[in-house]
Amino acid sequence: MNWTFEYSKEILVRxxxxxxxxxxxxxxxxxxxxxxxxxxxHDSLKILKERYxxxxxxxxxxxxxxxxxxxxxxxxxxxxLERPVDCEIIFLKTSFERNEQVADFSTxxxxxxxxxxxxxxxxxxxxxxxSNRQLLTHDNVKGFLLRKNDTGEVIKAPTYRNAFKIxxxxxxxxxxxxxxxxxxxxxxxxxxxxxxxxxxxxDRIGASEIEIGxxxxxxxxxxxxxxxxxxxxxxxxxxxxxxNTLPILWCKTVEEILxxxxxxxxxxxxxxxxxxxxxxxxxxxxNRMLALTANDVALAYMKDVLRMFGEYxxxxxxSYAGRNPHRFGGFYQxxxxxxxxxxxxxxxxxxxxxxxxxxxxxxxxxxxxxxxxNEITSKDAMKYGLEGPNLRACGxxxxxxxNAPYYLYDEVEFEIPLGAxxxxxxxxxxxxxxxxxxxxIISQILDNIxxxxxxxxxDHSDMTEKDQLNDSELNFKKYxxxxxxxxxxxxxxxxxxxxxARGATGIFIxxxxxxxxxxxxxxxxxxxxxxxxxxxIRHDNIKRLPLLLRSFxxxxxxxxx
Amino acid sequence: xxxxxxDFRKNSIGSAAYKVMKLMSTSIxxxxxxxxxxxxxxxxxxxxxxLPMLEVNQxxxxxxxxxxxxxxxxxxxxxxxxxxxxxxxxxxxxxxxCLSCFVCEQVCPINxxxxxxxxxxxxxxxxxxxxxxxxxxxDEI
Numbered sequence: 001m002n003w004t005f006e007y008s009k010e011i012l013v014r015x016x017x018x019x020x021x022x023x024x025x026x027x028x029x030x031x032x033x034x035x036x037x038x039x040x041x042h043d044s045l046k047i048l049k050e051r052y053x054x055x056x057x058x059x060x061x062x063x064x065x066x067x068x069x070x071x072x073x074x075x076x077x078x079x080x081l082e083r084p085v086d087c088e089i090i091f092l093k094t095s096f097e098r099n100e101q102v103a104d105f106s107t108x109x110x111x112x113x114x115x116x117x118x119x120x121x122x123x124x125x126x127x128x129x130x131s132n133r134q135l136l137t138h139d140n141v142k143g144f145l146l147r148k149n150d151t152g153e154v155i156k157a158p159t160y161r162n163a164f165k166i167x168x169x170x171x172x173x174x175x176x177x178x179x180x181x182x183x184x185x186x187x188x189x190x191x192x193x194x195x196x197x198x199x200x201x202x203d204r205i206g207a208s209e210i211e212i213g214x215x216x217x218x219x220x221x222x223x224x225x226x227x228x229x230x231x232x233x234x235x236x237x238x239x240x241x242x243x244n245t246l247p248i249l250w251c252k253t254v255e256e257i258l259x260x261x262x263x264x265x266x267x268x269x270x271x272x273x274x275x276x277x278x279x280x281x282x283x284x285x286x287n288r289m290l291a292l293t294a295n296d297v298a299l300a301y302m303k304d305v306l307r308m309f310g311e312y313x314x315x316x317x318x319s320y321a322g323r324n325p326h327r328f329g330g331f332y333q334x335x336x337x338x339x340x341x342x343x344x345x346x347x348x349x350x351x352x353x354x355x356x357x358x359x360x361x362x363x364x365x366x367x368x369x370x371x372x373x374n375e376i377t378s379k380d381a382m383k384y385g386l387e388g389p390n391l392r393a394c395g396x397x398x399x400x401x402x403n404a405p406y407y408l409y410d411e412v413e414f415e416i417p418l419g420a421x422x423x424x425x426x427x428x429x430x431x432x433x434x435x436x437x438x439x440x441i442i443s444q445i446l447d448n449i450x451x452x453x454x455x456x457x458x459d460h461s462d463m464t465e466k467d468q469l470n471d472s473e474l475n476f477k478k479y480x481x482x483x484x485x486x487x488x489x490x491x492x493x494x495x496x497x498x499x500x501a502r503g504a505t506g507i508f509i510x511x512x513x514x515x516x517x518x519x520x521x522x523x524x525x526x527x528x529x530x531x532x533x534x535x536x537i538r539h540d541n542i543k544r545l546p547l548l549l550r551s552f553x554x555x556x557x558x559x560x561x
Numbered sequence: 562x563x564x565x566x567x568d569f570r571k572n573s574i575g576s577a578a579y580k581v582m583k584l585m586s587t588s589i590x591x592x593x594x595x596x597x598x599x600x601x602x603x604x605x606x607x608x609x610x611x612l613p614m615l616e617v618n619q620x621x622x623x624x625x626x627x628x629x630x631x632x633x634x635x636x637x638x639x640x641x642x643x644x645x646x647x648x649x650x651x652x653x654x655x656x657x658x659c660l661s662c663f664v665c666e667q668v669c670p671i672n673x674x675x676x677x678x679x680x681x682x683x684x685x686x687x688x689x690x691x692x693x694x695x696x697x698x699x700d701e702i
Binding site for chain 2: 226229230233236237324469479480483
């Protein structure tokens with residue numbers, strides 16, 4: 001592969017126009033948007049991937065087009081592609097009629113199969129890959145739920161999934177010598193509810209299939225009927241990704257849409273919250289791995305570390321029972337000076353404790369032996385669509401904080417730890433060293449925390465504080481209007497993302513100048529991981545499967561959204 | 562750091578005790594400082610986080626004036642405020658849908674509604690878990 005060339009946006013637009021004829025191209029809001037005809041979909045995806053190195057399929061979003069009538073019914077597909085070399089993002093748009101079929105793009109990306117199934121499930125668009133099965137909802141839910149002019153119905157009688165089998169070749173017969181094994185949905189080593197059905201050859205795993213959708217919440221449907229203020233509070237309670245990432249990401253999205261400027265202080269405090277969340281997730285992942293291997297000495301150290309970390313969470317108000325500190329354009333409360341002093345004084349001690357824990361593990365032969373499974377090469381990792389620490393463990397240096405920095409990440413010094421072999425030990429190693437880097441970032445932020453306001457008032461929403469309510473009657477009207485309706489979202493199609501403990505996560509929103517979003521989609525790293533999980537665990541020992549599942553840090557809440 | 566069996570022999574009991582004390586140092590500190598206790602206080606409670614309750618004045622009457630901001634702001638829409646023609650306020654809250662998100666407390670302009678951990682959690686006894694006016698004020702079933 002040739003990595004030396006650099007295609008600027010203009011060259012890409014000109015050349016792509018020549019290859020795919022008769023298309024409209026436009027450039028708005030910093031992203032390149034190509035709108036093409038649906039018959040050219042597969043060709044243009046292939047060209048973009050192989051010729052222009054857009055190796056990552058970030059997301060596929062479908063929504064019924066706004067000008068919808070009973071006779072004329074169109075569904076628009078938006079592909080978001082990314083070039084990992086320079087983090088260039090492009091949008092590819094097509095529109096489909098109800099009878100037409102989507103071209104099969106699962107040959108280009110492993111994740112494509114699940115995206116095709118999801119589009120069929122919620123919009124009724126069939127595809128040429130013949131994978132027209134339900135993915136997220138149960139069989140007793142009928143109808144295409146996310147269509148605007150279609151209402152779904154629920155059949156009350158209990159039905160069971162008929163379509164759940166690996167392939168016709170593997171279906172067990174009386175005389176077959178093949179063995180079957182069903183793992184999950186409820187298992188002591190699984191913290192999440194999903195099921196893996198696999199074929200076993202001696203002690204190795206063969207073909208397998210994953211069933212998800214055990215607690216599908218229908219969040220995307222609910223958010224289309226909720227105003228942006230309600231979404232913020234629901235996301236804070238939902239916590240599908242670690243702690244405060246989702247409310248911060250939603251605040252970031254709304255601020256970008258409404259063009260609310262934020263001060264350095266707000267950015268710094270948000271970075272603090274994000275890094276604290278990252279440490280929390282990594283510690284819990286390692287804790288879960290330790291609990292499975294019954295390593296008592298390390299667990300005692302871990303308990304000590306977690307107890308100390310709990311104090312930080314309590315002081316910052318990030319515990320489960322805590323209230324939501326985020327709002328559009330800042331926070332409800334400024335960070336206390338005592339908290340800053342307390343964390344700054346004790347963060348060195350915290351790091352020493354983590355190092356004590358690491359000394360027990362990193363060089364112990366027993367620990368290395370247990371985790372020496374499932375090596376993934378970097379080429380495969382890109383093919384599977386891994387993200388975050390799992391990708392970095394394979395040796396791919398990709399981190400949104402470095403590659404496409406947001407907030408103040410370009411002013412802070414830190415490094416990206418990498419693994420060599422991509423096995424379970426490397427995934428542990430990368431997580432452990434990311435904790436040190438996060439500690440480094442936190443101490444740098446708190447050492448010189450920028451001064452300024454903790455809340456920026458925007459022009460779009462006339463917010464009044466609680467103290468000013470008695471001043472005039474107009475103030476009360478504004479106050480009521482802000483909390484019951486929330487800010488008005490301007491007409492835009494926007495995608496913004498953030499680096500989470502598990503990888504890059506994003507929110508796509510299409511708004512029509514209304515209080516509510518027209519289409520809202522969450523995009524998480526675990527969805528991509530599980531979509532290609534059958535390839536990852538193939539030829540692996542069944543004995544090591546529980547530890548392997550925990551080393552990947554799977555969170556099913558972001559898949560069953 | 563962790564005491565071994567050899568440490569508990571006759572001569573070195575002192576060092577073993579020292580190591581044990583050192584291991585428990587954070588827990589001993591936090592026990593006296595009482596920082597973590599607040600989160601551990603609700604451990605015996607079936608629902609650790611609070612549920613919305615109404616505040617009363619000295620005459621034992623609710624101070625809510627029925628402005629309905631909380632009804633509109635609630636993200637799970639579990640609050641229902643009714644106004645009779647004598648401007649009496651009646652409020653029902655569906656506890657089964659409540660997320661304890663503190664929005665109603667945050668929004669209320671006169672602090673008439675607060676979140677408290679209830680002594681008697683209304684579990685399976687109430688069929689629909691919709692709590693009427695009297696039960697919102699007093700923590701009894």
